[in-house]
Amino acid sequence: MRWLxxxxxxxxxxxxxxxxxxxxxxxxxxxYVGPIGDYGWTHAHDxxxxxxxxxxxxxxxxxxxxxxxxxxxxxxxxxILQGARVIFTTSFGFMDGTLAAAKRYPNHIFAHAxxxxxxxxxxxxxxxxYQVYYLNGLMAGAATxxxxxxxxxxxxxxxxxxxxxxxxxxxxxxxxxxxVHVRWIYEWFNPTAAKEATEALIAEGADVFAxxxxxxxxxxxxxKRGLPSFGHYSPMHKFAPKHMISGQLVHWDKIYVDFLxxxxxxxxxxxxxxxxxxxxxxxxGAAELGGEFGMPVNPEWKARLQAVKVGTPDLGRLxxxxxxxxxxxxxxxxxxxxxxxxxxxxxxxxxxxxxxxxRMTVGELNGMEWAAPGIVGPWPKEP
Amino acid sequence: MLEWILTxxxxxxxxxxxLLWASLGEIYAERSGVINLGVEGMMILGALxxxxxxxxxxxxxxxxxxxxxAGGLAALLHAFVSITLxxxxxxxxxxLTMLGLGLAGVLGRGWEGIPLLNxxxxxxxxxxxxxxxxxxxxxxxxxxxxxxxxxSTGESPAAAEALGVNVxxxxxxxxxxxxxxxxxxxxFLSVAYRPSWTEGMTAGLGWIAIAITIxxxxxxxxxxxxxxxxxxxxxxxxxxxxxxxxxxxRMMPFAFTILVLAATSGRRRGRGAPEALGLPYAxxxx
Numbered sequence: 001m002r003w004l005x006x007x008x009x010x011x012x013x014x015x016x017x018x019x020x021x022x023x024x025x026x027x028x029x030x031x032y033v034g035p036i037g038d039y040g041w042t043h044a045h046d047x048x049x050x051x052x053x054x055x056x057x058x059x060x061x062x063x064x065x066x067x068x069x070x071x072x073x074x075x076x077x078x079x080i081l082q083g084a085r086v087i088f089t090t091s092f093g094f095m096d097g098t099l100a101a102a103k104r105y106p107n108h109i110f111a112h113a114x115x116x117x118x119x120x121x122x123x124x125x126x127x128x129x130y131q132v133y134y135l136n137g138l139m140a141g142a143a144t145x146x147x148x149x150x151x152x153x154x155x156x157x158x159x160x161x162x163x164x165x166x167x168x169x170x171x172x173x174x175x176x177x178x179x180v181h182v183r184w185i186y187e188w189f190n191p192t193a194a195k196e197a198t199e200a201l202i203a204e205g206a207d208v209f210a211x212x213x214x215x216x217x218x219x220x221x222x223x224k225r226g227l228p229s230f231g232h233y234s235p236m237h238k239f240a241p242k243h244m245i246s247g248q249l250v251h252w253d254k255i256y257v258d259f260l261x262x263x264x265x266x267x268x269x270x271x272x273x274x275x276x277x278x279x280x281x282x283x284x285g286a287a288e289l290g291g292e293f294g295m296p297v298n299p300e301w302k303a304r305l306q307a308v309k310v311g312t313p314d315l316g317r318l319x320x321x322x323x324x325x326x327x328x329x330x331x332x333x334x335x336x337x338x339x340x341x342x343x344x345x346x347x348x349x350x351x352x353x354x355x356x357x358x359r360m361t362v363g364e365l366n367g368m369e370w371a372a373p374g375i376v377g378p379w380p381k382e383p
Numbered sequence: 384m385l386e387w388i389l390t391x392x393x394x395x396x397x398x399x400x401x402l403l404w405a406s407l408g409e410i411y412a413e414r415s416g417v418i419n420l421g422v423e424g425m426m427i428l429g430a431l432x433x434x435x436x437x438x439x440x441x442x443x444x445x446x447x448x449x450x451x452x453a454g455g456l457a458a459l460l461h462a463f464v465s466i467t468l469x470x471x472x473x474x475x476x477x478x479l480t481m482l483g484l485g486l487a488g489v490l491g492r493g494w495e496g497i498p499l500l501n502x503x504x505x506x507x508x509x510x511x512x513x514x515x516x517x518x519x520x521x522x523x524x525x526x527x528x529x530x531x532x533x534x535s536t537g538e539s540p541a542a543a544e545a546l547g548v549n550v551x552x553x554x555x556x557x558x559x560x561x562x563x564x565x566x567x568x569x570x571f572l573s574v575a576y577r578p579s580w581t582e583g584m585t586a587g588l589g590w591i592a593i594a595i596t597i598x599x600x601x602x603x604x605x606x607x608x609x610x611x612x613x614x615x616x617x618x619x620x621x622x623x624x625x626x627x628x629x630x631x632x633r634m635m636p637f638a639f640t641i642l643v644l645a646a647t648s649g650r651r652r653g654r655g656a657p658e659a660l661g662l663p664y665a666x667x668x669x
Contacts (some may be wrong), residue, residue: 190586196394196618
């Protein structure tokens, strides 16, 4: 009889203890646009989700992948049914679906990546790369022999145009005569198209490559021909250990950890998010220079970049390698003492786009449609 | 200018290789009367298995054999459902595409983002073998008894049956053959063209292969022209972007398919589809 009592007590204790622990946990749901194995955008978000889960012992996460933009709401419903209190939607196209769902779930917390619409329970967040693209542009300008740099873009939207613009400004800062040749593939994820776009650029004489799309294709194709490139989003160094000079790396986890910690602490609630907009760059640690975490420039390329000297208005004459490191330090400084989009900047048609001494605002960067000088190729919606 | 054309031809050859292999297989399946819309699914399974086996064994050719087996097995499923169970061929094929894409995605989880060290060159034996196969398959189809048996199964299975042909067996063999060809086409993508594995990496090439089947009028020789043409279009859609709006170039393969369909649909015999294409067959039926 005694053991039975013991068992009953044990079961009761367990039954009481489990919800007690469960209440301590915060469940966050992630809505992804691509497969988590895309090795680009979605891969990076999922990587960050796992880091956040590891760092925050009270955090529990669930996710849905390959969500069509038109079905945002039903997938949010699914996550909420599974107990998620915080929902992250990680694609621009999820914007309206997120806002609509947020209206139906006024007590849940939402955060939408790369969008611009907010609500009392919807925040926005973005880790942007344009500063890192500028640094890569500096190196590309030094690395090109033909004076033609190739760039494969996904869609001609402001985000990609901003990346290309910053990249082209960097290229021209080192190599004023070089041009950046653009090809669009009109898809975020299509390795075959990315490959043929790269081949087309190679055939036209481009000898250094950068890109904004979701696969390591460009890096691989370039390396096969012995040509240098810059990675994008995920650590792609291993795809071309000799040929990848550098690249952009993202740390969405910095944003996720910060945001979720504030939710957990009660600082962010379902009522006070209307002005919460994360626009995190190098200084916040959301972006990193490099093709591999902790390696800003491939050691194979260090000497070659040190051999190229360039004159600058503020730092005098120095090697491209030193220039990259200086600019990186300036932009990583919380005061951000250097900005690529600082006027005067004319677009490729000669129209003054940024007034002398002015920096582009976040709003202007988010709506940027003009092409920086040196960019060659089709540019839909060019003003 | 010469260099411009030369590089374009080389690129067209590279892109057309998987298109040719997949469409040759589909031509045989359809000639026997079974349409298989699962090409994309069989290709992606081929791509995954080719990559995994090539990576593990170090031999890309072993990878291609695995791709052929994977494609053939996937096709066997379609054959069973659409020939033995006599289900709707279109539905079964579409289901196979979805199944293949999903299955390859799940199975391939651990293989993402790994470069393949022992890769085949892009313009490799597969390209030339594809061209040879096209000639061989054309000869078989039009100048041998076996070819006649296959064509009669697709045109009039009842008549073929009356002449002692085992319609189900012929269809099974043709569908499975089609699957192995699609599997190799996918394998080419992951061990030669890319070379690495990424989920969804076929990105619609299987559908273009089906379009070529129609475009070529179910003729293996014309499929060579079709594959080269579509391969060239695909490459040129990036090459010509500086002069022609990229949106227009990207839709060209599909626009051409519709045009050809419209132009050929009036004529029944010769260029048209096999008469019994898409119709399930039971022995003794008319």
